[in-house]
Amino acid sequence: MTVYIFEMLFVLFAGALLYSRKVSKKTFLILSFFTMALILGLRGETVGEDTAHYIDVFEKTKYISWKTIFTSGTDIVYDTIWNVDRSMEVAYVLLNKIVRIFTSNAQWILVIVAFTTCYLMAKFVYDNCDRVFLPTYIILCESLYMQSFNLARQTLAIAIGLQAYTLLKKECRHSNIKAILAIFIAFLFHKSAIVLLLLVPLWKIKDNRRGIKYIIIGSILMPFLTTAIGRFIFVIIPRYAGYFQNNYWDANVGVVAFLWLIELFMIIYIFKRYQNDDGKEVFIAIACTAIYISLELVGLKFTAFTRITLYFRAFLVFLFPFFQRYLESKSRLVYKSGLILLLSLFFLRYASTPARLYYFFWQ
Structure with missing residues (x-):
């Protein structure tokens, strides 16, 4: 530790x-x-x-x-x-x-x-x-x-x-x-x-605001399409198909759900204030975060889906900084301080798990 x-x-x-x-x-x-x-x-x-x-x-x-x-x-x-x-x-x-x-x-x-x-x-x-x-x-x-x-x-x-x-x-x-x-x-x-191929059509969307609506609707429907997704995986990557037919590990949501709620709030807040000229990067951040959370919900049933979410979860590096654009200057310091504290607690939580008990290879 x-x-x-x-x-x-x-x-x-x-x-x-x-x-x-x-x-x-x-x-x-x-x-x-x-x-x-x-x-x-x-x-x-x-x-x-x-x-x-x-x-x-x-x-x-x-x-x-x-x-x-x-x-x-x-x-x-x-x-x-x-x-x-x-x-x-x-x-x-x-x-x-x-x-x-x-x-x-x-x-x-x-x-x-x-x-x-x-x-x-x-x-x-x-x-x-x-x-x-x-x-x-x-x-x-x-x-x-x-x-x-x-x-x-x-x-x-x-x-x-x-x-x-x-x-x-x-x-x-x-x-x-x-x-x-x-x-x-x-x-x-x-x-x-292979799931990152989704970035290509996302980048091609012209009307970003309308695109966000479709992404959010699709993300809401995603947890209900688990069977179809599993069949698609079976055709494209047969070796991993079994991961999507059984729950090999117990889903462990815990305090991570709290972070999902924060991210959902950010998506809704940014969407309300978002204009097409705010930049493609903001659109990608919102879209990928929505997909990530949706797949995490699917992962509550088939935990292997959480491995796919990591590709979209990486785009949180954009969402959290972009969110402060839409805050008043006086609120930004509070937001940054609170976010750093929350992230630090998450890091210490991961670090305290038995599997992360650290020693160097020569010890």
Whole structure:
């Protein structure tokens, strides 16, 4: 727990340096995300629910041939238990195989994934946020960073896939194709990243205010379409279909529901005051947050849906800062202070779970 408290306080301290203009935007991001990556990458085998699994996969790739990797399509069988093949996306297996060329120490795959994920997250913030402290603190505290201790492969896919948003925002030549390519690369690390393709049609919507209405209506209907979504998943990604037919884990809402209520309030409040010329970024923030909350409600029945929500949950880095645009100047300080306090409590709550009990790999 001490390590996490130090990490949180260090990012807050770096934020204070940023606000006092003693460090630049880029320096703040380097200090903050380097610290996150260091703690994430140097974790011991039992820190996080699946860390031991990633180490095991690294060891198993020793027995996978290069020919198998390049001829097996998007999934590679890395182990067989009780005549049941266990497979994983080709890009992640390939990454492990490349790392094994240089070292047989499995800790390096954790370090490389951690630093790559944090670098891409920092780039996402740098490219798309004028003020970088709050988005960084949201990534650290709201859940995405803590999920990296468990869902390392998926959070890497999220970090890669989010670059598609930057490409769409630039609206340069072939930006749609480049964005789809970024999502495809993320897909090769974790197939759930295919949901980010939704960003492409969302960005094409011309009447943002009307688009928000349709998104909200669709989000309300989403929990009632669970069966249809499950069938779609079965066709597109058969390996993950079982996750949407059974509740493998108990849904744990708890105080997170309180945050959902705050986010719903923000969506409604912004929508009432939103004009089309307020910017596409605000529209995307509202749309993705609405989809995220809707899928979380579906996740109360099929908890695996909560893994898909992470892709849309990442856009909270826009929603929370954008909300303050619509507040009076006197209210903004209160809002920021309250939000930082709430996020800090969420971070400490995640950090206090038994699976996050921290020790360095050499201890």
